[in-house]
Amino acid sequence: MSVGKNFKREDVWRYLDHDMSEEEKIVFLAAVKTDKNLEKILEEENLIRLHFTRIKLSEPSAGFTNLVMEKIQKVQGEFSISIKRSMLLLAGVLVVTLLTAFLVSKGIFDSPGTIKLPEVNPVVNQYLPNMPEASQFTINNKIVVNGIIILNLIIGFVLLDRTVLRPFFQKRMRHS
Amino acid sequence: MVTDADSILINRILAGEQHLFAQLVNKHKSYAYSLALRIIENKADAEEIAQDSFIKAFKYLASFQQESKFSTWLYRIVFNTAITYKRKNKVSWQSIEQLQKGYWQDDAEQADKKKFIAQAIHQLSEQDQAVITLYYMQELSLEEMAEILQSPANTVKVRVHRARLKLAEILKTILKKEALTL
Numbered sequence: 001m002s003v004g005k006n007f008k009r010e011d012v013w014r015y016l017d018h019d020m021s022e023e024e025k026i027v028f029l030a031a032v033k034t035d036k037n038l039e040k041i042l043e044e045e046n047l048i049r050l051h052f053t054r055i056k057l058s059e060p061s062a063g064f065t066n067l068v069m070e071k072i073q074k075v076q077g078e079f080s081i082s083i084k085r086s087m088l089l090l091a092g093v094l095v096v097t098l099l100t101a102f103l104v105s106k107g108i109f110d111s112p113g114t115i116k117l118p119e120v121n122p123v124v125n126q127y128l129p130n131m132p133e134a135s136q137f138t139i140n141n142k143i144v145v146n147g148i149i150i151l152n153l154i155i156g157f158v159l160l161d162r163t164v165l166r167p168f169f170q171k172r173m174r175h176s
Numbered sequence: 177m178v179t180d181a182d183s184i185l186i187n188r189i190l191a192g193e194q195h196l197f198a199q200l201v202n203k204h205k206s207y208a209y210s211l212a213l214r215i216i217e218n219k220a221d222a223e224e225i226a227q228d229s230f231i232k233a234f235k236y237l238a239s240f241q242q243e244s245k246f247s248t249w250l251y252r253i254v255f256n257t258a259i260t261y262k263r264k265n266k267v268s269w270q271s272i273e274q275l276q277k278g279y280w281q282d283d284a285e286q287a288d289k290k291k292f293i294a295q296a297i298h299q300l301s302e303q304d305q306a307v308i309t310l311y312y313m314q315e316l317s318l319e320e321m322a323e324i325l326q327s328p329a330n331t332v333k334v335r336v337h338r339a340r341l342k343l344a345e346i347l348k349t350i351l352k353k354e355a356l357t358l
Binding site: 009010013041043044045047048049051052053058059060061064065067068069071072075 | 195198202209214222223226227234235289290293297309312313337340343344
């Protein structure tokens with residue numbers, strides 16, 4: 001895109017970006033004075049620059065900082081658990097896990113449990129008097145309780161990571 | 177690792193003095209707000225975006241590696257938040273006109289031209305608008321722009337050049353059309 005005899009639009013940008021040497025500037029400004037088209041382009045590019053630089057002075061509302069800090073406090077209140085509370089939660093999870101493991105080791109859950117549908121809901125018996133054997137379920141209590149123990153352990157590890165280990169190592173990293 | 181004033185503040189905030197974040201907000205709010213305003217072109221939305229960006233910055237402050245300036249990292253958050261917002265909610269032309277009333281306060285002589293420039297900028301692609309917006313924020317170096325846009329510095333340089341050319345072309349077309357209607 002040619003502008004004037006010797007100058008292109010790119011040169012106008014170079015002038016506005018202060019990328020021209022003093023000698024180049026003198027020649028360029030002399031060309032602007034004689035070339036109406038170049039003058040027009042310079043005016044346009046200057047207006048574009050102005051369009052952006054004026055808006056730069058914009059300031060947010062007076063209470064902006066307070067609003068941000070209030071929102072931060074709100075967000076923290078919603079999602080954070082205090083260390084004391086998380087330690088209590090962790091202790092609770094551990095107690096439940098140990099207690100259940102103790103009961104399992106004592107053989108409390110060794111006998112299989114049975115659920116008979118007609119006993120659970122007598123209405124079933126009314127409509128289906130000759131219930132097949134499939135209506136009777138046998139549950140291995142030991143497997144169920146072991147599953148609960150594993151789930152508890154996973155929750156415990158997640159809690160330990162989020163509330164104790166991660167904050168601890170982050171603190172160490174910052175101070176190293 | 178950067179050890180400027182921001183960095184010292186960040187370390188103290190992470191160590192538990194969270195109220196100090198207000199100092200970071202105060203220091204960077206104008207620039208963050210202006211960047212959002214240039215992209216969104218609506219004052220109320222820009223303020224909301226700037227606030228959200230500061231909240232995000234606070235939330236992820238621990239993950240900030242401090243290898244770059246805090247301001248660059250923050251502007252990237254503002255930029256991404258604003259672009260996401262813009263994609264979700266298309267900003268109407270009217271809001272730009274309203275915005276213009278705020279900052280075009282000088283003589284009426286060049287008012288038309290300014291209106292056409294605003295129109296031309298609006299006709300640029302979202303990406304070109306973003307690039308050119310960041311470019312004219314002269315406090316940013318090409319390297320910082322590259323970090324915000326997550327592209328190599330050379331690519332950013334080429335993108336700025338192309339965006340400027342496109343803007344000039346669009347402006348030319350608009351002015352030509354206007355001259356014909358007169």
